[in-house]
Structure formats: structure tokens, C-alpha cells
Amino acid sequence: MSQSATVNRRYVLAQSPKGEPDASTFRLETVAVPTPGPGQMLLRTTWLSLDPYMRVRIYETDGYMASVKPGEVMVGGTVSEVVASNHPDYKVGELVHSYAGWQDYTLSDGSDVIIKLPANAKQPSMYLGSLGMPGFTAWYALNQIGHPKNGETFVVAAATGAVGQIIGQLAKLAGCHVVGIAGGADKCAYAVKELGFDACIDHRGAGLPERLKAACPKGIDIYMENVGGPVFDAVLPLMNLNSRMPLCGLVAHYSGAGMNGADRLPGFLTEALFKRMKLEGFIIFDQYPAHYANFLAAMTQPIESGAVKIREHVVGSLEEAPQGFTELLAGGNFGKVVVKVA
Amino acid sequence: MSQSATVNRRYVLAQSPKGEPDASTFRLETVAVPTPGPGQMLLRTTWLSLDPYMRVRIYETDGYMASVKPGEVMVGGTVSEVVASNHPDYKVGELVHSYAGWQDYTLSDGSDVIIKLPANAKQPSMYLGSLGMPGFTAWYALNQIGHPKNGETFVVAAATGAVGQIIGQLAKLAGCHVVGIAGGADKCAYAVKELGFDACIDHRGAGLPERLKAACPKGIDIYMENVGGPVFDAVLPLMNLNSRMPLCGLVAHYSGAGMNGADRLPGFLTEALFKRMKLEGFIIFDQYPAHYANFLAAMTQPIESGAVKIREHVVGSLEEAPQGFTELLAGGNFGKVVVKVA
Numbered sequence: 001m002s003q004s005a006t007v008n009r010r011y012v013l014a015q016s017p018k019g020e021p022d023a024s025t026f027r028l029e030t031v032a033v034p035t036p037g038p039g040q041m042l043l044r045t046t047w048l049s050l051d052p053y054m055r056v057r058i059y060e061t062d063g064y065m066a067s068v069k070p071g072e073v074m075v076g077g078t079v080s081e082v083v084a085s086n087h088p089d090y091k092v093g094e095l096v097h098s099y100a101g102w103q104d105y106t107l108s109d110g111s112d113v114i115i116k117l118p119a120n121a122k123q124p125s126m127y128l129g130s131l132g133m134p135g136f137t138a139w140y141a142l143n144q145i146g147h148p149k150n151g152e153t154f155v156v157a158a159a160t161g162a163v164g165q166i167i168g169q170l171a172k173l174a175g176c177h178v179v180g181i182a183g184g185a186d187k188c189a190y191a192v193k194e195l196g197f198d199a200c201i202d203h204r205g206a207g208l209p210e211r212l213k214a215a216c217p218k219g220i221d222i223y224m225e226n227v228g229g230p231v232f233d234a235v236l237p238l239m240n241l242n243s244r245m246p247l248c249g250l251v252a253h254y255s256g257a258g259m260n261g262a263d264r265l266p267g268f269l270t271e272a273l274f275k276r277m278k279l280e281g282f283i284i285f286d287q288y289p290a291h292y293a294n295f296l297a298a299m300t301q302p303i304e305s306g307a308v309k310i311r312e313h314v315v316g317s318l319e320e321a322p323q324g325f326t327e328l329l330a331g332g333n334f335g336k337v338v339v340k341v342a
Numbered sequence: 343m344s345q346s347a348t349v350n351r352r353y354v355l356a357q358s359p360k361g362e363p364d365a366s367t368f369r370l371e372t373v374a375v376p377t378p379g380p381g382q383m384l385l386r387t388t389w390l391s392l393d394p395y396m397r398v399r400i401y402e403t404d405g406y407m408a409s410v411k412p413g414e415v416m417v418g419g420t421v422s423e424v425v426a427s428n429h430p431d432y433k434v435g436e437l438v439h440s441y442a443g444w445q446d447y448t449l450s451d452g453s454d455v456i457i458k459l460p461a462n463a464k465q466p467s468m469y470l471g472s473l474g475m476p477g478f479t480a481w482y483a484l485n486q487i488g489h490p491k492n493g494e495t496f497v498v499a500a501a502t503g504a505v506g507q508i509i510g511q512l513a514k515l516a517g518c519h520v521v522g523i524a525g526g527a528d529k530c531a532y533a534v535k536e537l538g539f540d541a542c543i544d545h546r547g548a549g550l551p552e553r554l555k556a557a558c559p560k561g562i563d564i565y566m567e568n569v570g571g572p573v574f575d576a577v578l579p580l581m582n583l584n585s586r587m588p589l590c591g592l593v594a595h596y597s598g599a600g601m602n603g604a605d606r607l608p609g610f611l612t613e614a615l616f617k618r619m620k621l622e623g624f625i626i627f628d629q630y631p632a633h634y635a636n637f638l639a640a641m642t643q644p645i646e647s648g649a650v651k652i653r654e655h656v657v658g659s660l661e662e663a664p665q666g667f668t669e670l671l672a673g674g675n676f677g678k679v680v681v682k683v684a
Binding site: 225247248249262263265266269273274277278282286 | 589590611620621
């Protein structure tokens with residue numbers, strides 16, 4: 001079933017998963033397309049973003065962002081077309097980036113619109129990736145927390161993912177020795193040959209700590225922490241004096257895996273003290289008011305010109321979104337995951 | 343045996359302790375008082391500082407600062423009198439703060455002198471505490487990392503210790519709700535009645551997490567981490583969004599205690615992410631060139647006038663230093679520990 005002018009397909013949360021999300025997590029519903037009231041517009045989703053943070057939003061937890069409740073439409077960033085408008089600032093045919101979620105249509109009064117896309121936007125789906133949340137995450141983490149210096153060593157995991165591919169290239173432009181970590185030889189080859197990383201380590205093989213150490217002969221000055229798990233353990237002993245660790249995601253920990261075994265917290269805190277490390281957690285959604293416009297001003301030209309390369313992993317339809325999401329969490333994607341809804 | 347003009351008493355490291363330091367850790371030696379050569383001066387120790395960081399220096403470890411090797415004189419900050427001088431910048435009778443270690447006499451070419459005490463210094467031992475390393479640690483952690491705002495909640499453990507007593511009063515001056523944690527009713531009463539803390543929790547009783555939570559009804563914005571262990575566990579769930587955690591010491595972890603049991607690292611990192619926390623390890627010895635003069639300029643008047651109160655725990659002789667050190671590590675001190683050597 002493809003997009004229709006009269007039916008709104010939407011995925012709601014069926015139940016909060018206990019461990020990994022699976023086929024029982026989401027439920028497809030079809031309802032009528034709503035009609036905009038005064039001051040409202042009707043948005044039709046053309047692209048939907050799939051991102052690791054969504055996993056946290058479907059747990060029964062607090063402290064991060066409001067959880068999606070069972071029966072509610074699943075959250076997600078979108079690029080949408082204005083298809084009807086009673087709003088003075090939006091015309092039919094314009095594209096906006098908002099958070100319409102996993103569905104074809106939504107009403108908006110404009111308050112949820114992150115940005116109206118420029119009329120000459122080269123590739124609208126970029127606003128879900130390199131020019132959207134993941135690219136903004138990369139740019140913010142590197143420049144506002146990492147503060148890279150020429151000659152320092154920078155390490156990022158999920159190196160060909162939405163954030164990793166961008167931040168690695170930016171660190172390279174800042175003069176860093178850039179080492180990626182990724183799952184599989186094809187991703188590693190891509191990181192080195194296409195993205196220009198100095199090295200990329202396959203975390204799937206044996207001896208990750210030794211291979212990472214060999215790739216970082218001068219230790220690690222900045223580690224972009226976005227995966228947690230065994231990669232974190234391999235990185236920690238290599239962190240240099242006065243090193244920095246922006247912390248924006250912990251995919252390997254989200255489901256509660258690895259919670260048993262020896263207590264690594266005292267060792268971590270001791271390393272943080274001895275190495276004079278700075279660890280800073282951030283949620284990029286906090287930073288839009290202060291920094292997003294600056295990010296777009298700095299990055300639109302490098303991204304659109306191809307000076308900073310991007311790779312998308314396109315999921316072909318809205319119905320494939322649940323499967324695409326579980327693949328993303330398992331590292332099955334190769335590039336920024338976007339769903340072609342229309 | 344008291345200080346002599348001809349004999350240098352010195353404590354050397356006998357052996358690196360595996361767990362807690364004990365009577366076999368240090369060895370008293372007596373040697374002749376050395377004679378200064380050209381450009382040198384002879385320093386006679388009057389006050390010796392005992393501090394938790396010394397514990398790290400006597401382990402066989404790396405990454406923090408150079409370890410004291412067996413047979414070497416134990417390190418330590420001192421206030422010393424110049425008793426003979428071939429150095430143009432130092433006159434007999436002047437007092438200096440340096441790191442002469444656990445001994446009566448040492449030769450110096452001036453390069454190891456942190457500061458020459460002002461001629462009108464009100465209380466020389468202050469330069470080992472409130473105007474020395476611990477006070478500098480407190481001032482730096484609060485202002486350079488903590489960035490307190492009026493109305494925020496500040497928490498520090500070892501509240502009546504060398505660092506805690508100063509940083510708590512500074513946080514109070516910055517308008518914070520200040521909660522201390524200390525061992526024993528007398529220390530807690532002192533923190534509230536004399537130092538002006540809003541509350542002080544005895545960590546020795548049951549229900550530390552609940553009592554701390556009750557004392558911090560608006561959560562915790564700044565936690566000065568200087569003890570580790572169960573206090574850290576009680577603090578973590580109370581940390582607020584955008585909270586800060588300067589990290590300058592981990593006494594409860596130094597000896598390797600608490601390394602077994604459930605792995606608390608994933609939980610910590612998740613909290614750090616969700617709460618947008620900033621954790622920053624620092625070693626105050628790094629900061630002397632850039633910040634110590636500013637600290638003295640800011641703090642000498644408040645300390646000497648009594649606007650910021652101080653409490654010392656005086657160990658009566660050099661021979662009691664080993665016992666004083668083990669008591670300090672066990673929390674047996676009440677105030678900044680200084681040894682009256684002469």
C-alpha cells in the first residue's frame with residue numbers, strides 16, 4: 001500500500017519492549033486524513049528519519065524525554081510537504097522539517113516546525129541527516145565539547161552511521177588523526193577510502209583493544225561516545241591526559257545488556273581522575289534554539305557541495321519502517337537511515 | 343625525639359601497600375643535616391601537610407603522578423623556614439611553601455618553592471590548607487568546573503575535611519543550597535552550625551539515599567566528587583538536568599574496594615546522558631601556573647579575616663605522621679590535617 005490522498009497510515013506504539021523491539025512493538029493503523037482548521041496546515045510526509053534515540057523514547061523511563069505511550073503515534077523527524085494551508089506563513093508545495101512521526105499526514109500550527117526547507121534545497125532528506133539532527137549532533141559535539149586541536153587523535157564508533165560519518169570528516173578537517181570503529185570490512189573500507197579516515201577498526205573481529213591501540217599510537221584525545229559496550233572498554237585505557245568524551249548515545253546499553261559482571265564504575269572514575277578527562281552528556285534537542293542556525297550556516301555549503309560526503313541508507317516504504325528500525329539498532333544499516341514515505 | 347639542628351629525621355616508603363597503608367608502609371631514618379652548596383638554601387620543615395592524594399602516590403601505578411619508590415622520602419607539602427641560604431632570593435628566617443616531604447630538612451635551589459609566604463602571614467599552616475592545595479582545589483572546582491548559580495543545590499562529601507569545609511562555604515557565598523555529607527554527628531553539627539551549611543548528612547547511619555534526598559528537595563546541581571563509594575551511589579539518582587560533577591578524589595576507591603558486584607558503569611553513563619551531566623576530572627597540581635595567584639588574590643582576605651572559617655586537625659609531631667595519615671584515610675580527622683614538625 002502506497003501513500004494515498006485520503007488514508008493516513010500511522011504506526012503507533014503497541015507496547016513498550018522489555019528488551020529489543022520486535023514485531024509486537026509497533027502496530028499499523030489506518031485512519032482518515034484530517035482537515036486543517038483555522039491557522040493550521042496539513043503536512044504530508046515524504047521522508048521519515050530512523051534514529052537510535054527512538055529506542056529510548058519507547059521505554060517506560062523518565063529523565064530523557066517524554067516516553068511514547070502505547071497507542072500514541074511513534075515519534076520521528078520528517079520532511080513533509082504542505083498540501084493544504086490555512087497558515088499565513090506556509091504555502092502549498094513548500095517543504096518543512098518537523099517531527100510528524102511515523103505516519104503519512106499530520107496537522108500543524110507551525111509550532112512544531114524545526115525549519116522550512118530552502119526552495120533550492122539540493123536533497124530534502126539531508127535535513128534528516130547531515131543537515132538535520134545527526135549532523136547537528138556531530139558538529140555540536142566536536143566543536144562545543146571536543147574542541148579538537150591539530151594533531152590530536154579522534155575516535156568515533158558507528159563510523160559510517162549518521163553521526164559518525166559527519167563527525168569523522170569534520171575532525172579530519174580540524175587536523176585530527178581520525179580513527180573509526182565500524183561493523184564489517186565494507187564499512188571500514190568506506191570510512192577510509194571514501195570518508196578519508198586515517199584508519200577504521202572492525203569491532204566484529206577479535207582483539208579489538210589491541211587493534212585500536214595500534215591505530216592510535218599517540219593515544220586518544222577525543223572519543224565521541226555514541227555506542228557504549230565493548231568499544232567503550234577498549235577506548236578507555238587509551239584516553240590521554242586532558243582528553244574529552246562527548247556523550248550522546250549508548251546504543252549497546254539501551255536495552256540493559258551488559259549490566260552484570262565486574263563493576264567497572266570505580267575503574268572508570270579513577271581513569272577520569274588520573275587522565276583529567278572531561279565527560280559531557282548532551283541531548284541535541286536542547287541545543288536547537290542556541291546553535292542550529294549557526295550549524296546550518298556553517299555546514300550547508302560543505303554538505304551540498306560534497307566537500308563533506310554523506311551516505312544514506314534508504315528504506316523503501318513506511319511499512320518497512322519497523323524492520324528498518326530493528327536493523328538500525330543491530331547495526332545493519334550502512335549510512336543514515338531514512339524512510340522514503342512518498 | 344624532637345627536631346634537632348644536626349639530625350634529619352625522614353620517613354621513606356618501606357614498601358608499596360597492597361591495600362590500606364599500615365605500620366609496615368613507612369620507615370623512619372635519621373641522617374645528617376645536609377649543607378647547602380652554591381645557589382642552594384637549607385629548609386627546615388615547620389609544618390607538614392597530610393592529604394588523601396598521598397595514597398595514590400605510594401601505589402605502583404602510573405597515569406596520575408610519579409609514584410614514590412621504596413627507599414625514597416615520602417612526598418608532602420610543607421611550610422619551611424630558610425635556616426641557611428646561598429640563594430640571592432631567599433633570606434634566613436623567611437618562610438616558604440614547598441614540597442619538602444616527610445622530613446626535617448631539605449636542600450632547595452628555589453625551583454620547588456610554590457610560594458614565599460608573606461612576611462605578615464597570619465597563620466603559616468594555612469598555606470597547606472585553606473590557602474594551599476586543598477583550598478585551591480575547592481576554589482578551582484567550584485568556579486572553573488561547577489559554575490554555581492544562585493538557588494542551585496550543591497553537595498560535597500567529607501564536608502569538614504580540608505576541601506569540603508572550604509568549598510561548602512564558597513558555594514554558600516554563591517547563593518547555593520549547600521548539603522554536606524560527613525562521618526559522625528559532631529562533624530555534621532559543625533558543618534551546619536559553624537560553617538553555615540544548610541544541612542549535613544551522616545553517612546554512617548542507615549538510609550543515606552533517603553536522607554540525602556530529603557535534604558535536597560530540588561535535586562543536586564553540583565556534586566563535588568572527592569570520596570567515591572556509597573556516597574556516589576546515593577548522589578547519582580539525584581543529579582539534575584545539566585548538572586556538574588568536578589572529580590578530584592576517590593578515597594573510597596583508591597584501595598580497590600568495591601570493585602566487585604553489579605556493573606554500575608552502564609547505569610552511570612546512562613544517567614550522565616539523560617541528565618546532560620558534565621563530569622570533569624582534574625589534578626590541582628596542573629593548575630598552579632595559570633590559576634594559583636588568582637586564587638590567593640581572591641581568597642587571602644576572606645580566609646585571614648575569618649569570613650571563611652577553617653578548622654585544622656593538628657598532629658603533634660613528625661613521628662605521628664604515619665598514624666595521622668592512616669587516620670585521615672579512615673575519616674578519623676576533623677578538619678585539615680597538618681603535622682606540627684617543629
